[in-house]
Amino acid sequence: MPHQLTFITRETYDSLQDGITIEAVLSVGEDPFVCKAKVDPGAQVCLFKREIGEQLGIDIESGYPRKLDTLTGTLLSYGHSVRLHTLGLEFDSVVYFSATPNLRRNLLGREGWLQKVRLAIVDYDSVIYLSPYEDQG
Amino acid sequence: MMAASQLDLIMNQVQQLSAGDQLQIIKRVADLLERADQSPHSEEPLADDIGDIGMMNGEAQRPEASPPNGCASARAASLRDFTADRQWLADHRDEYAGQWVALKYGQLISHGADLKAVYAVAKAAGHPDALLELVEPSDALPFIF
Numbered sequence: 001m002p003h004q005l006t007f008i009t010r011e012t013y014d015s016l017q018d019g020i021t022i023e024a025v026l027s028v029g030e031d032p033f034v035c036k037a038k039v040d041p042g043a044q045v046c047l048f049k050r051e052i053g054e055q056l057g058i059d060i061e062s063g064y065p066r067k068l069d070t071l072t073g074t075l076l077s078y079g080h081s082v083r084l085h086t087l088g089l090e091f092d093s094v095v096y097f098s099a100t101p102n103l104r105r106n107l108l109g110r111e112g113w114l115q116k117v118r119l120a121i122v123d124y125d126s127v128i129y130l131s132p133y134e135d136q137g
Numbered sequence: 138m139m140a141a142s143q144l145d146l147i148m149n150q151v152q153q154l155s156a157g158d159q160l161q162i163i164k165r166v167a168d169l170l171e172r173a174d175q176s177p178h179s180e181e182p183l184a185d186d187i188g189d190i191g192m193m194n195g196e197a198q199r200p201e202a203s204p205p206n207g208c209a210s211a212r213a214a215s216l217r218d219f220t221a222d223r224q225w226l227a228d229h230r231d232e233y234a235g236q237w238v239a240l241k242y243g244q245l246i247s248h249g250a251d252l253k254a255v256y257a258v259a260k261a262a263g264h265p266d267a268l269l270e271l272v273e274p275s276d277a278l279p280f281i282f
Binding site (some may be wrong): 014016018019023025031032033034035036038040043049051052054055070071085086087088089090091104105107116117132133134 | 211215216219223227252253256260265266267268269270271273277279280281282
């Protein structure tokens with residue numbers, strides 16, 4: 001039996017980059033921070049570079065501490081509430097910032113992002129479809 | 138054990154709060170649990186404080202500060218077109234590898250090793266919404282977390 005979904009956003013991502021990379025805008029106060037992030041449904045949380053949190057004026061260590069399990073070890077991070085904007089959808093989210101600087105990538109994972117949207121990817125075409133979760137199209 | 142109706146009532150009240158207030162509640166509950174765990178009378182062990190990146194291992198999941206499906210606050214908003222910025226990065230990746238760059242509409246606004254300085258220049262130039270990217274060389278190893 002076929003299943004059909006509809007989405008409000010359709011975007012093409014850069015197939016030349018590693019992973020599925022999209023632009024993300026984080027904001028806490030007035031100024032936004034525009035960066036790139038990898039769509040990662042296998043990640044439990046959204047994780048961003050420490051430097052980004054600092055640039056947003058966040059006291060990183062004041063957030064909710066959480067150790068994360070990676071393929072090569074554990075990583076300490078701190079959760080903070082931010083406004084997260086991706087692919088035309090914006091919502092309040094808790095994202096985590098790495099305790100240590102120089103994290104190589106930002107990740108969009110389940111908590112804070114994937115659980116708030118409905119997502120479809122056709123990687124062969126480098127196309128991503130997105131809608132708010134409650135928009136049951 | 139709390140009655141289900143009582144728990145629902147509390148959860149409804151929590152869902153009315155802002156994400157920031159919800160985060161505060163989570164932190165306080167976590168502190169309480171931590172203290173309870175240190176008590177010799179603690180009845181239940183706490184879940185490991187290790188979350189999961191890249192793999193699902195069935196560990197207990199931390200509650201989220203905003204509603205899991207936080208859709209009440211989701212709204213459509215437009216992002217500018219980043220096509221030219223992506224092209225600039227593809228064309229200049231090796232020239233600026235290891236540096237932060239601030240880009241807007243395919244134009245390099247500022248660059249350097251210090252993100253704060255790069256952002257400050259971009260903002261002073263009237264581009265607080267410049268794309269800020271730490272450039273990786275084209276021969277960077279394939280990504281896996």
